[in-house]
Amino acid sequence: MTLSEHKEFPVDSSSLKEIRSFAREVLAKDPMFQNSMDDVVLALAEAAQNIVKHAYSGQPTGDKMMVKIKFENNQLTIELFDKGSPAIPQNIKPRKLDDIKAGGLGTFFIGQIMDEVIFKTSATDWVNHLVLKKNY
Amino acid sequence: MSYKITEEGNVATVHLDGEIDMDVTEKAKEVIMPLIEAGKEVHLNLKEVQYMDSSGISVLIESHQKAAELGNKVILKEISKSVLKVIMMAKLEQILIIE
Numbered sequence: 001m002t003l004s005e006h007k008e009f010p011v012d013s014s015s016l017k018e019i020r021s022f023a024r025e026v027l028a029k030d031p032m033f034q035n036s037m038d039d040v041v042l043a044l045a046e047a048a049q050n051i052v053k054h055a056y057s058g059q060p061t062g063d064k065m066m067v068k069i070k071f072e073n074n075q076l077t078i079e080l081f082d083k084g085s086p087a088i089p090q091n092i093k094p095r096k097l098d099d100i101k102a103g104g105l106g107t108f109f110i111g112q113i114m115d116e117v118i119f120k121t122s123a124t125d126w127v128n129h130l131v132l133k134k135n136y
Numbered sequence: 137m138s139y140k141i142t143e144e145g146n147v148a149t150v151h152l153d154g155e156i157d158m159d160v161t162e163k164a165k166e167v168i169m170p171l172i173e174a175g176k177e178v179h180l181n182l183k184e185v186q187y188m189d190s191s192g193i194s195v196l197i198e199s200h201q202k203a204a205e206l207g208n209k210v211i212l213k214e215i216s217k218s219v220l221k222v223i224m225m226a227k228l229e230q231i232l233i234i235e
């Protein structure tokens with residue numbers, strides 16, 4: 001089975017629930033994702049949260065972000081696009097596990113769940129383009 | 137997210153319900169922190185929490201740390217399967233108090 005769906009959401013923390021619902025709805029179309037759905041939804045939601053929190057510093061905006069979910073050749077690809085401040089990949093680090101603090105966990109979760117995390121410079125109207133891949 | 141608080145002696149139990157993400161963490165802190173600051177032993181019942189992300193985990197860490205600072209504790213009770221999975225992914229099951 002192949003999948004390819006995308007949707008835009010307002011850049012706001014109130015969109016996170018809607019983004020999770022969208023992902024669950026798309027992933028529910030293939031029973032292959034049944035066991036990993038919660039993890040994949042968490043990874044996507046953490047990435048979306050990072051856009052709200054870091055690309056826009058939590059500031060209100062009228063901008064939207066786009067989420068694309070694609071599955072082909074046994075690989076799930078989730079792409080997030082936004083127009084916030086350009087991400088500096090070298091500065092995005094998960095927290096160390098023995099450092100018990102609140103920050104950096106989201107990036108750690110994404111790395112635990114997904115097989116590949118790629119920051120791209122978008123050639124389109126978007127500024128940031130994050131690609132998350134998971135092999136099945 | 138919704139919540140209910142019950143108190144018995146010095147123990148305040150907060151029953152959280154729903155999904156805990158960045159959008160509701162401030163509300164969760166507003167509920168939990170004053171109880172800790174009032175010197176209560178806080179029990180967080182997470183039976184009805186279906187989803188928790190890193191922001192929710194941050195609330196658990198901050199609550200645990202604040203209580204420890206004040207010589208008290210926050211105990212996590214009846215953790216739902218999905219929340220426990222996230223706590224374990226963060227390797228916090230040895231740090232947070234779970235019963």
